[in-house]
Each structure stands twice: as C-alpha cells, then as structure tokens.
Amino acid sequence: MSAPHGPAWEFLLLFVVVIGGPLLLERARVPGIIGLLLGGYAIGPNGLGWISRANDTLPDLGQLGLLYLMFVAGVELDLALLRTYRRSAISFGLLTFAVPMVAGTAVGFVLGWSAPAAFLLGSLLASHTLIVYPLIRDGGLGSDPAVATAVGATVLTDTLALIVLAVVSGTTGSNASTWVVVVRLVAGFAVLGGFCFYTLPRAARWCFRRLGGERTVRYLVAIAGFLAAAVVAEVFGIEGIVGAFFAGLALNRLVPNEGRLMDRIDFFGAAVFIPVFLVSVGLILDPRVIAEPRTLGLAALFVVACLGGKVLAAWLAQVLLGFTRARAGVMFALTAPQAAATLASTTIGFQIGLFGTSVVNAVLVLILVSLVVSPIAGRRFMRRLPRPSDTERPLGSRVVLAVSTVDPPAEIFQLAARIAAPDGGVVHPVLLRRESDPAHDAAAVSALETMANAHGVDGAAAVVVDRSLAAAVAHAAAAHLATLVVVDGPMWSDRAGAAPPAPVLEFRGEEGALLHAATSDDLAGEISRRAATPVDV
Amino acid sequence: MRWIGALLVAVLLAGCARGAPAAGDFRPAVAGELTVATATLPLPGFWEEPGGFEYGLAKALADRFHLRLRVVRVPFERIVSGDLGGADLALSQVTATRDRDRVLDFSEPYLAAPPAGLARSAIPDLAAARDTRWAVKRGTTLSAILAGFIRPTTPPALTVDERAALTLLAAGSVDAVLLDLPVALVIADRSGGGLRVAVQVDSDDSLAVALPDGSANREAIDSAVRAFTDNGTIDRLAKRWLGAHLRGTEPNIPVLGRGR
Numbered sequence: 001m002s003a004p005h006g007p008a009w010e011f012l013l014l015f016v017v018v019i020g021g022p023l024l025l026e027r028a029r030v031p032g033i034i035g036l037l038l039g040g041y042a043i044g045p046n047g048l049g050w051i052s053r054a055n056d057t058l059p060d061l062g063q064l065g066l067l068y069l070m071f072v073a074g075v076e077l078d079l080a081l082l083r084t085y086r087r088s089a090i091s092f093g094l095l096t097f098a099v100p101m102v103a104g105t106a107v108g109f110v111l112g113w114s115a116p117a118a119f120l121l122g123s124l125l126a127s128h129t130l131i132v133y134p135l136i137r138d139g140g141l142g143s144d145p146a147v148a149t150a151v152g153a154t155v156l157t158d159t160l161a162l163i164v165l166a167v168v169s170g171t172t173g174s175n176a177s178t179w180v181v182v183v184r185l186v187a188g189f190a191v192l193g194g195f196c197f198y199t200l201p202r203a204a205r206w207c208f209r210r211l212g213g214e215r216t217v218r219y220l221v222a223i224a225g226f227l228a229a230a231v232v233a234e235v236f237g238i239e240g241i242v243g244a245f246f247a248g249l250a251l252n253r254l255v256p257n258e259g260r261l262m263d264r265i266d267f268f269g270a271a272v273f274i275p276v277f278l279v280s281v282g283l284i285l286d287p288r289v290i291a292e293p294r295t296l297g298l299a300a301l302f303v304v305a306c307l308g309g310k311v312l313a314a315w316l317a318q319v320l321l322g323f324t325r326a327r328a329g330v331m332f333a334l335t336a337p338q339a340a341a342t343l344a345s346t347t348i349g350f351q352i353g354l355f356g357t358s359v360v361n362a363v364l365v366l367i368l369v370s371l372v373v374s375p376i377a378g379r380r381f382m383r384r385l386p387r388p389s390d391t392e393r394p395l396g397s398r399v400v401l402a403v404s405t406v407d408p409p410a411e412i413f414q415l416a417a418r419i420a421a422p423d424g425g426v427v428h429p430v431l432l433r434r435e436s437d438p439a440h441d442a443a444a445v446s447a448l449e450t451m452a453n454a455h456g457v458d459g460a461a462a463v464v465v466d467r468s469l470a471a472a473v474a475h476a477a478a479a480h481l482a483t484l485v486v487v488d489g490p491m492w493s494d495r496a497g498a499a500p501p502a503p504v505l506e507f508r509g510e511e512g513a514l515l516h517a518a519t520s521d522d523l524a525g526e527i528s529r530r531a532a533t534p535v536d537v
Numbered sequence: 538m539r540w541i542g543a544l545l546v547a548v549l550l551a552g553c554a555r556g557a558p559a560a561g562d563f564r565p566a567v568a569g570e571l572t573v574a575t576a577t578l579p580l581p582g583f584w585e586e587p588g589g590f591e592y593g594l595a596k597a598l599a600d601r602f603h604l605r606l607r608v609v610r611v612p613f614e615r616i617v618s619g620d621l622g623g624a625d626l627a628l629s630q631v632t633a634t635r636d637r638d639r640v641l642d643f644s645e646p647y648l649a650a651p652p653a654g655l656a657r658s659a660i661p662d663l664a665a666a667r668d669t670r671w672a673v674k675r676g677t678t679l680s681a682i683l684a685g686f687i688r689p690t691t692p693p694a695l696t697v698d699e700r701a702a703l704t705l706l707a708a709g710s711v712d713a714v715l716l717d718l719p720v721a722l723v724i725a726d727r728s729g730g731g732l733r734v735a736v737q738v739d740s741d742d743s744l745a746v747a748l749p750d751g752s753a754n755r756e757a758i759d760s761a762v763r764a765f766t767d768n769g770t771i772d773r774l775a776k777r778w779l780g781a782h783l784r785g786t787e788p789n790i791p792v793l794g795r796g797r
Contacts, residue, residue: 351767
C-alpha cells in the first residue's frame with residue numbers, strides 16, 4: 001500500500017473542495033467563493049500539504065479557469081445596455097475607473113513600491129465584478145437607468161484595467177527599450193482587436209452554420225475561440241486574459257444570455273473552470289500571513305482606496321450626471337465588488353514577481369470585505385428606488401419562431417436571428433400542431449432544432465398543440481413570454497379569435513412580411529430595418 | 538460616527554503597512570552583500586568558476602536586490618540540517634522535503650530535478666536497475682530513492698559528494714551514479730559520449746532555494762524566482778549551462794514510475 005498520489009488523487013481533492021467548500025460556508029452565510037479559497041488553502045502547501053508546492057497540474061488548470069472566467073465576464077456583459085446608455089455609461093465608467101486607479105496608485109507610491117507595482121495596484125482596485133447585479137435585477141430594477149449605467153460602465157472599466165495590466169506585465173522584466181515595448185503592445189492590441197472583433201465572430205458564425213448542429217460543437221467552438229484569442233495576445237506579450245475577455249466581448253452577440261449556449265458556458269464555468277481557478281488561488285492563501293500586522297495594514301489601505309474611490313465615483317456621478325442619492329448608492333453597490341478582474345490582475349502580478357504573498361493575501365481580504373459590503377449597500381439603496389412600471393422589453397429579447405413543418409425555409413431562421421441580434425435576444429423555434437394532426441415525430445423535432453442551430457438560432461425547440469394554428473401561436477407566445485412571434489405563412493389573422501401577447505410577423509418569402517397586432521406605429525419600420533425586408537401592417 | 542470610527546481603525550491598521558514592499562523585502566545578513574552557500578564548488582553546469590546555472594541565479598538575485606555577490610562553501614550535510622554557515626541562502630541543488638522543511642525554509646522551485654541514472658550503458662527497466670551497481674551522494678533524497686524504490690541487489694556506495702561518486706564510476710567500481718537529472722545531463726553532455734543518462738525516475742522533485750528557518754527573506758526570494766521564471770531568466774540560464782529541458786522528464790530516456 002502507498003499513500004494516495006498522482007492525478008486521480010489531485011483531481012479528487014480538487015472536486016471535493018469544489019463541492020464541499022461553498023456548501024459549508026454558505027451555511028454560515030458566507031459567499032461560496034470564500035469556501036473555494038479556503039478549500040484551496042486547506043489542501044495546499046500552507047495547509048495540509050496534500051498538494052505540494054511543486055505541483056503543476058492545479059496551477060495550470062487554474063490558469064485555464066482564469067481565462068474562462070475572463071471570457072465569461074466578457075460574454076455576459078449586456079452590450080445593448082451600453083449602447084442605450086452610452087453617454088452616462090462612459091462617463092461613469094471613466095469615473096469609477098479613474099478615482100480608485102489614482103487612489104490605488106498613490107497608495108503604492110506612498111508605500112515605496114516600484115511604478116509597475118503601483119500602477120498594477122491601482123488598476124486592480126479600479127476594476128469590479130457585477131456580483132450584486134442578480135440581486136438588483138431580481139428586485140425588478142434591471143432596466144433602471146442607474147443600474148444600466150453601472151452595467152454598461154463595467155465594459156469600459158474592466159477593459160481599461162486589463163489594458164493597464166497588459167502594459168505593466170509587458171514592460172516588467174523586459175530588457176527591450178520602452179519604445180520597443182510600447183510599439184509591440186500597440187501592434188499587439190491592434191492585431192488582437194482585429195482578430196477578436198473581426199475574424200473571430202465571422203469564424204464562429206461560419207462554424208455554427210457548418211458544424212453547429214451539434215450542441216457540443218457550438219460550445220467547443222466558443223472555447224477554441226477564447227483560447228485562440230489568448231494565444232494571439234500572448235504572442236505580443238499581452239496577458240492571455242485580455243484576449244479571453246476581448247473574445248467574450250466579440251462573441252457577445254452570438255451568445256444570447258438566455259440561449260442554450262450561454263447556459264452551457266455558465267454551467268461548465270460554474271461547475272468546473274471557475275471553481276478550479278479559485279481553488280488554485282487558495283493554494284497561495286496563508287492565514288498566518290493574513291494575520292500579520294503588515295498584511296492587515298495593506299488590506300486596510302486597499303479597502304480605503306478601493307471602496308473609498310468607488311464611493312467618491314458614485315457621488316461624482318450623482319453630482320455630474322444628475323442621479324439621485326439612492327441611484328448613486330445602487331451604482332456604488334454594483335461597482336464595489338472585487339472578484340474576477342481583481343483576482344486575475346493580482347494573480348498575474350504574483351506570477352510575474354511584482355507582488356508577494358502579503359499583497360495577495362491583503363487583496364483576498366479586500367475581496368472578502370467588498371463581497372460583504374456591496375450586497376448590504378445594494379439592499380439598502382434598492383429599497384429607496386421606485387419600481388418601474390411594466391416597461392417594454394426590447395423587441396428582439398425573446399423571439400418565438402412558430403413553424404408548422406419540420407423543414408421550413410432557411411430564410412425564416414435568418415430573419416428571426418436578425419431581429420433578435422441587436423438586443424442580444426434568443427430565438428425559440430416552436431413546432432405548431434393542431435389537435436387533429438398526427439402525433440409529432442421526436443426525431444423530426446430534433447432535426448428542426450439542428451437546422452435552427454445551423455442558422456444561428458440557439459433556443460431549444462418545443463412543440464405546441466392547440467385546437468387551431470392561430471390558437472397555438474397565441475399559446476406559444478404566452479408560454480415563452482415572447483416579445484415577437486415570427487410565423488411561417490398565414491397561420492395568423494386578426495379574426496383568429498385569440499389575442500397574442502406579442503406582435504406576430506408573418507413571413508411571406510420574397511414578398512416580405514406582414515405584421516399583425518403591432519403595438520406601435522414605429523414597430524414595422526424597426527422590424528423592417530432589422531430584417532432587411534419590407535414589412536406591411 | 539460609525540464610519541468615522543471605521544476610518545480611524547483603517548488608518549491605524551494602514552500605519553502597520555508602512556514600508557511594506559510589494560514583492561517582499563530582502564534584508565541581507567551583511568549589509569550590501571548577498572551571501573550564498575553552496576556545497577560542491579566547482580560542479581559542472583551549476584557552479585563553474587565563473588559561471589554556471591546556480592551561479593547565474595545567484596547573480597540575478599544579487600542584481601535584483603542591488604547587492605554584491607559572495608559565495609561560500611558549506612558542506613551539504615550542514616546545509617540540509619539547517620546550518621547555512623551565516624549565509625543568506627543556499628543554492629546547492631537542494632530538493633525540498635518534509636524533513637528538511639522542519640529546519641529550513643524553501644522558496645518556490647526553480648528547476649525540475651527528477652532522479653536520473655548516469656551510466657555507460659542503457660538501463661531499460663526497473664529489473665535492470667536493480668541489477669546495477671550504484672553510487673550516490675549520502676544524506677540526499679537520491680539515496681532515499683535508491684534505497685526505497687530501486688532497491689538494488691548490490692548495496693550502493695554512499696559517497697561524500699558527486700565527484701567521489703563519479704570517480705567510482707570512472708574506475709568501474711560501480712555501473713551507475715544516481716544524480717539529479719539536470720546534473721546528469723550536463724555530465725553526460727561533457728563526457729564525449731562515454732556516459733549517458735540511462736534512466737529516469739518519475740518524480741515531481743524540484744530544486745529550490747534554501748533559507749534559514751523562519752527567514753524573513755522568503756517572500757522576496759519567492760517573488761524573485763517567480764519573476765525569473767516569467768521573464769525567461771531561468772530558461773536562459775538552463776539553456777546556456779545545462780542544455781536541458783526544465784519540466785519533467787527527458788523524452789528519449791526510459792522512465793521508472795514509482796509509488797509515493
């Protein structure tokens with residue numbers, strides 16, 4: 001008999017921590033992320049020593065998890081909100097980046113740190129993660145202007161923070177002259193931007209069309225996409241996480257937040273990749289170091305610079321952008337949490353030797369404090385905000401594609417996808433059946449879904465049976481909370497006797513489309529513009 | 538009032554952070570000097586006069602901390618028992634083990650160093666290894682692996698250092714010497730074809746900087762090792778002095794797996 005060892009043992013430890021860590025701590029009302037960090041500490045060289053300092057497997061997996069985390073951060077961001085609230089989002093984004101950045105950098109210089117270390121500290125304090133957003137959204141405030149501004153600002157804030165990280169890590173330890181490094185980085189960002197925002201979406205779209213019938217293939221294409229972007233970044237000396245984040249932004253429109261691909265990305269991220277990253281960070285955690293006065297002192301400085309900076313930025317937004325105090329409070333709650341981007345930058349700083357364990361442990365304390373403070377602030381200020389009345393959801397947020405055959409024309413899928421795309425919405429294909437029709441064939445429904453996938457439609461196929469096709473249209477629209485129903489042919493008329501909860505667009509092939517039950521005069525024009533096809537009312 | 542109180546506490550705590558360097562603070566035992574202990578001087582590839590992988594690493598550390606470099610010889614047994622002879626750290630192909638960790642502090646590893654057998658002819662498998670006559674430096678993790686895993690039928694010759702073991706090999710008194718893989722590769726490379734790395738043992742053993750137990754310099758050394766790994770310093774030193782791969786095993790040499 002021998003002591004447990006090898007990859008099976010290491011993975012067993014890892015997954016036991018991933019399962020047990022959050023469960024144990026959430027019972028004590030502590031965020032699960034802390035459980036993963038503590039679990040990593042427990043099994044690592046500073047704890048029980050079951051994972052040795054020389055182990056490469058967990059740190060390498062953690063690196064993959066970090067790339068995945070940054071990809072998810074980019075793909076989940078709601079770019080539609082950024083477009084809608086562009087001015088306030090950019091203004092607030094600059095404020096909530098600049099104020100903590102200046103404060104953090106000043107802290108670094110006051111402590112006598114080198115310029116790269118000080119700037120990196122500033123940038124990691126300036127970033128934030130929208131951990132509190134689900135709480136705010138579930139409170140009915142998802143479309144509040146302040147919330148939308150803060151969410152939109154996140155794109156700018158995290159992008160700027162990662163750019164600072166890329167510059168710092170690119171110049172640290174390089175023997176080349178500053179100008180050579182700057183030119184290399186500028187060229188790198190140009191190539192990376194071109195790859196991510198031009199090549200990658202087109203390649204992904206092509207793959208989804210040609211290969212995307214299989215669900216697993218679509219997921220793997222997304223993974224390959226962000227890994228490719230990370231490789232491109234690293235070729236130019238830019239941290240791979242910047243590439244992964246940009247890939248997420250670039251694929252954002254191809255991955256609707258409510259679609260199945262996003263569901264899969266979330267699932268594997270939440271189940272495997274991101275917890276593995278957090279456990280690998282926990283390997284560095286050392287409570288003995290945290291308890292040292294020096295570390296606590298650093299943590300206090302970081303908390304004051306970060307949270308103080310975020311408070312000041314929210315206050316300036318209140319003054320300059322005309323938000324109320326309650327809204328400014330919600331904006332602070334949304335931008336205070338430090339997690340993904342902060343951990344990413346800290347980890348990179350640690351890996352390149354700019355930060356020691358004291359700084360890393362102090363940042364972990366900052367993360368814990370921010371995760372405690374921000375939900376409290378969120379709940380407190382949320383209560384003071386007026387709940388919005390039933391606001392209109394964007395036109396393309398939930399498009400139901402109702403067909404009466406299993407092999408509809410390809411153009412109808414493309415039409416529905418074009419309408420949904422600007423709002424980052426999802427298209428749900430629905431096969432309609434009358435009660436008198438023969439029972440549907442499960443294989444045929446599966447084939448419909450495969451065809452839909454190939455045309456960029458990501459929603460799950462469903463079957464709706466009713467007394468008539470028109471009733472089935474109304475039923476499908478209600479069941480899916482549709483914002484628009486696209487029907488293949490004259491399945492609907494205003495004399496159908498059933499009022500649909502959403503407008504119905506009847507596809508007529510080359511003749512264009514006919515809009516029923518329009519809710520506004522502008523709707524036909526908007527649909528026509530998106531669908532690039534004439535629409536009659 | 539609560540917020541003012543919290544701010545005051547924060548300011549007090551912040552005072553404790555005054556002068557806390559980002560990557561740790563290195564305080565040498567002798568002002569202005571980085572004193573590095575090593576056991577075998579010279580040792581091909583590692584400590585040559587001047588040059589060598591560990592010499593290059595020591596020089597890089599001295600440059601990072603803006604110190605002059607001074608090298609002292611301290612016997613290996615003293616180093617691994619926790620006595621560095623007053624040096625700030627030791628660079629002497631030391632592998633971190635639990636026993637040694639009780640009397641020393643170790644940095645993050647800087648070089649993978651699985652055990653490897655240096656011999657004139659191939660050792661294709663464990664059975665052949667057991668029939669081989671071995672020499673190994675005593676008191677090392679290598680001697681423990683020889684005794685605990687390979688278990689040769691002929692008791693191995695335990696020598697005071699690598700040179701003595703290689704002398705026995707040259708004289709034909711033993712068939713093979715167990716060394717760290719990077720050391721074995723250098724010697725084989727410089728033997729003009731007379732010697733080869735005949736076998737490796739699967740292991741995640743790595744070399745690390747040894748510091749006095751409880752040293753306050755560990756954080757600074759760790760940060761330095763990570764920086765050198767990231768910026769390619771360790772890669773460059775290994776390619777120049779060892780001509781070796783840094784991670785894991787050599788691809789064309791038989792590997793003996795072992796239970797640990």
